[in-house]
Amino acid sequence: MKKKGVLICSILIITLVPSIVFGVTELKWSNFFPVPSRQSKICEEFIKDLEARSGGQLKIRYFPAGTLLGPTKIYDGVVEGISDIGFSNIGYTFGRFRMTEALDLPLGFPNAWVANRVANDFFRQFKPKEWDKIHMLSLHTSPANVVLSATKPVNKMEDLKGMTLRGLGFIAEVVSALGGTPRSIPMPESYEAVQKRVIDGLMIPMETLRAFRLAEVTKYVTECWPIGQVYTFYLVMNRDVWNKLPPAIQKVFNEYPFEEKLALMWNDIDIDGKQLGIEKGLKFIELPNDEIKKWKNAVEPVLDKYVKSMVSAGFQEKETRELINYAKMRTEYWTKKQKESGVKSSTGPAEVRIK
16 A cells, blocks of 8 residues: 555656656747747747757747737736746736836837847846836847838828827827827737728838738838837746746856847848838838927927826836936947947938948
8 A cells, every 4th residue: 555655646746747857847938929920930049049058958838929828918927827938018018017118218219229228228227126026038129110101101290190000008109199099909910900991000110011011011111210219028937937947947048148139130120121111112201300300399298298107106206207318328328339330220320220
């Protein structure tokens, strides 16, 4: 009887904790981007690299295209343990990450190369408590937004009146400030929304011309990047899962260059998106300096509205303005670094912009 009890107990241990018995840590990774997109492919690259660096100690199951969790569910899904790792956008949970949402304001980001570095500097500087429920692997951002239009060219701010553009969070606030009507639509649904004219276009980066095939359903690109607004993304892990990882596996994650790879990925795909748009015959519209000034002035109240909303939520005005000022300061720093390094982007000052 004792031997049988020992056998039953051993079977239970193997069943409940196979990672301990076999020395392999198994994780689930969720992403909402379509499988062919570079955002999805880089997750596959991360997984392959991490598994290889672990020497067989790590196994990650990948769930792209919302197959486990949709874009609005990824953060909660990671917190709740449905997925161990998640890749999504803070705009899908607008109001939850109040401090980090400052990065979605029209702060003057010239491109993804700069904005990605500023986002991670911001996180390290302020360590927002709003992320305390998870373990942050890396913040990252999209390239600078432009206006993609399917119905008419946008040559001046007045052309946006009567147009409905897809936009989330503070991107939606900018659409309103410029005279358009924002509509919150998950990216996987945007192609059909444009195709069926549910919306006239999107306030979004040019990389989506390929990633979400928007080059097939839009006709015009207004390069309003000088207002410098991006979509902020996150790559996070369940905190309890992180805390229970073997030290050797934590070391693999800690030493992996998520930040650098994500910055280069977002920068490269925006260049590719612009080139695809040119190949497809989309009309690219550059705003003259006087028009750019009008757009910048029009979106300035969005920053003030953010500050007021933070104060009403219990934050100090001085500290809130420090978030904005810090991001602008680091944008100037990294823009200078980009010029010095010779890295090219689809948007930004003439010295870094591709021809």
